Amino acid sequence: LLRWNQMRYSKKGLPPGTMGWPVFGETTEFLKQGPDFMKNQRLRYGSFFKSHILGCPTIVSMDAELNRYILMSESKGLVAGYPQSMLDILGTCNIAAVHGPSHKLMRGSLLSLISPAMLKDHLLPKIDEFMRSYLCGWDELETVDIQEKTKHMAFLSSLLQVAETLKKTEVEEYRTEFFKLVVGTLSVPIDLPGTNYRYGVQARNNIDRLLTSVVQERRGSGKTFTDMLGYLMKKEDNKYLLTDKEIRDQVVTILYSGYETVSTTSMMALKYLHDHPKALEELRREHLAIRDRKRPDEPLNLDDIKSMKFTRAVIFETSRLATIVNGVLRKTTHDLELNGYLIPKGWRIYVYTREINYDTSLYEDPMIFNPWRWMEKSLESKSYFLLFGGGARLCPGKELGISEVSSFIHYFVTRYKWEEKRGEKLVVFPRVSAPKGYHVRVSPY
Numbered sequence: 001l002l003r004w005n006q007m008r009y010s011k012k013g014l015p016p017g018t019m020g021w022p023v024f025g026e027t028t029e030f031l032k033q034g035p036d037f038m039k040n041q042r043l044r045y046g047s048f049f050k051s052h053i054l055g056c057p058t059i060v061s062m063d064a065e066l067n068r069y070i071l072m073s074e075s076k077g078l079v080a081g082y083p084q085s086m087l088d089i090l091g092t093c094n095i096a097a098v099h100g101p102s103h104k105l106m107r108g109s110l111l112s113l114i115s116p117a118m119l120k121d122h123l124l125p126k127i128d129e130f131m132r133s134y135l136c137g138w139d140e141l142e143t144v145d146i147q148e149k150t151k152h153m154a155f156l157s158s159l160l161q162v163a164e165t166l167k168k169t170e171v172e173e174y175r176t177e178f179f180k181l182v183v184g185t186l187s188v189p190i191d192l193p194g195t196n197y198r199y200g201v202q203a204r205n206n207i208d209r210l211l212t213s214v215v216q217e218r219r220g221s222g223k224t225f226t227d228m229l230g231y232l233m234k235k236e237d238n239k240y241l242l243t244d245k246e247i248r249d250q251v252v253t254i255l256y257s258g259y260e261t262v263s264t265t266s267m268m269a270l271k272y273l274h275d276h277p278k279a280l281e282e283l284r285r286e287h288l289a290i291r292d293r294k295r296p297d298e299p300l301n302l303d304d305i306k307s308m309k310f311t312r313a314v315i316f317e318t319s320r321l322a323t324i325v326n327g328v329l330r331k332t333t334h335d336l337e338l339n340g341y342l343i344p345k346g347w348r349i350y351v352y353t354r355e356i357n358y359d360t361s362l363y364e365d366p367m368i369f370n371p372w373r374w375m376e377k378s379l380e381s382k383s384y385f386l387l388f389g390g391g392a393r394l395c396p397g398k399e400l401g402i403s404e405v406s407s408f409i410h411y412f413v414t415r416y417k418w419e420e421k422r423g424e425k426l427v428v429f430p431r432v433s434a435p436k437g438y439h440v441r442v443s444p445y
C-alpha cells in the first residue's frame with residue numbers, strides 16, 4: 001500500500017518526500033513525532049518536501065526566504081488554505097476563507113475597527129477596565145490555574161470589545177458556545193452525532209442566533225454604540241458596509257483569531273518570567289515606573305503601552321521560544337511552479353515557520369530565553385520575522401494582541417508575586433498547552 005501510494009504521487013516535477021498511507025498519509029507520524037518528524041524529513045529531503053498530512057497532499061516549506069516569498073505571493077495563486085472544519089465553522093465570509101476582492105473588503109473592515117486611533121480611544125480603555133477588575137482577588141484563591149485564567153481573559157476581553165452591552169448571562173452563553181466552537185474547528189469534518197465537529201457547527205449556529213438577536217435589538221433601539229459591533233453596523237461614514245452574515249463571520253473571526261494566540265502568549269510569558277528572575281525583575285521595574293507616574297485608578301493609555309519596551313521584548317521572545325504559531329497554511333489555485341518544482345492545483349502548502357525560531361544563524365543561543373536580544377537590534381523588521389505572518393495576511397491584530405498581553409502582564413506583576421506548584425507540565429506541540437493546567441500560588445506583591 002505504501003509503495004502504491006508513493007507511486008500515485010510520483011508525478012514528474014514534484015519535490016521529494018514520502019506520502020505515507022492512502023487516505024491517512026503521514027498524519028499519525030506528524031502528530032506523534034511533532035517537530036522531529038519535520039526535522040527528520042528535512043534531513044532526508046531538504047527544506048522543501050512533499051507529504052500527506054491532515055487529509056491533504058501537502059508541500060512543507062521550512063526555508064525562511066521561501067516562506068516569505070510564499071506569503072507575499074497570494075496574487076500568484078497561493079491563497080489561504082485552512083482545513084474544512086475551520087472554514088465550515090468560522091463561516092464562508094470569514095477572512096481566512098476568502099481571497100481577492102472579498103478578502104480586501106473583510107480585511108479593510110477589520111483594520112478600520114482596530115486602527116491605532118480606535119485602539120487609543122475605544123479599545124484600550126475597555127481592555128484596561130476589564131484587566132483591572134479581572135485580575136482582582138487572585139491572592140485569595142488557594143491556587144490559580146493560569147491556563148484557564150488566560151483563556152477566559154483572552155475570550156472575555158475580546159467579547160467586551162465586540163459588544164460591551166451584553167448581560168452577564170449572555171456572556172456566559174457566548175462563552176460556553178465559543179469553547180465548543182474552538183474544539184470543532186480543529187476536528188475531522190465528519191458530521192455525525194456526538195462528534196466535536198457536530199458540536200462545533202451547533203455552537204456556531206447558537207452564536208449566530210445570539211448575534212442576530214443583539215443586532216435586531218440594537219437596530220430597534222435606534223441608539224449608536226462605540227464597540228466593534230456598533231461600528232460594523234454603522235451605515236454612515238462606513239467605507240466597508242457588510243451584510244449581516246459578513247458581520248457575524250467578522251465577529252466570530254475576531255473572537256477566534258485573538259483567542260488562542262493571546263491566551264497562550266500570556267501563559268507562556270508568565271512561565272518564562274517565573275523561570276528567569278532577572279527578566280522578571282527588569283520587567284517589573286518597567287511596570288512599577290509606569291504606576292509611579294500615575295494615580296492608583298488611572299488607566300493605561302497608548303503611550304504607556306508604547307513605553308513598555310522590555311515587555312514587548314518579552315512577548316516576542318515568548319512567541320519565538322514557545323513557538324505560539326507553528327506555521328500557516330496556503331493552497332494552490334492552479335498548477336504552479338515553486339522553488340523549481342511543479343505543484344498541482346489544490347495542494348496545500350504548509351509554511352512551517354517553527355524551525356526559523358531556533359536557527360542558530362539567526363538567533364544566538366536560540367534555546368535560551370533572552371528577551372534582551374529584542375532590545376539590541378531591530379529584529380522585528382528582519383525579513384525572517386514571521387511570528388505574526390507576512391504579506392497580504394500579516395496579522396492585523398498584532399498591536400491589539402500585544403496591548404492585551406501587556407495590560408494583562410501589567411496588572412499581574414504589579415499586584416502579585418507567584419510560585420509554581422510542583423510538577424506542572426507544559427507541552428509545546430501540536431499546540432502550546434498545559435494538559436493538566438498550569439497552577440500557581442499567588443500572593444500580594
Ligand code: HEM
Nearest residue numbers: 095254257258261262325328387388389393395396397401
Ligand atoms: C499575540 C497574538 C497574536 C499572534 C501571535 C498572531 C499571529 C498571527 C499569524 C501568524 C497570522 C497569519 C495567518 C496566515 O498567514 O494565514 C495572523 C493572522 C490573523 N490574525 Fe493574528 N495573531 C495574534 C493576535 C491577533 C488578535 C488579537 C487578533 C484580533 C483581531 C488577530 C486577528 C488575526 C486575523 C483576522 C488574521 C487573518 C488575516 C488575514 O487573513 O488577512 N490576531 N495572526
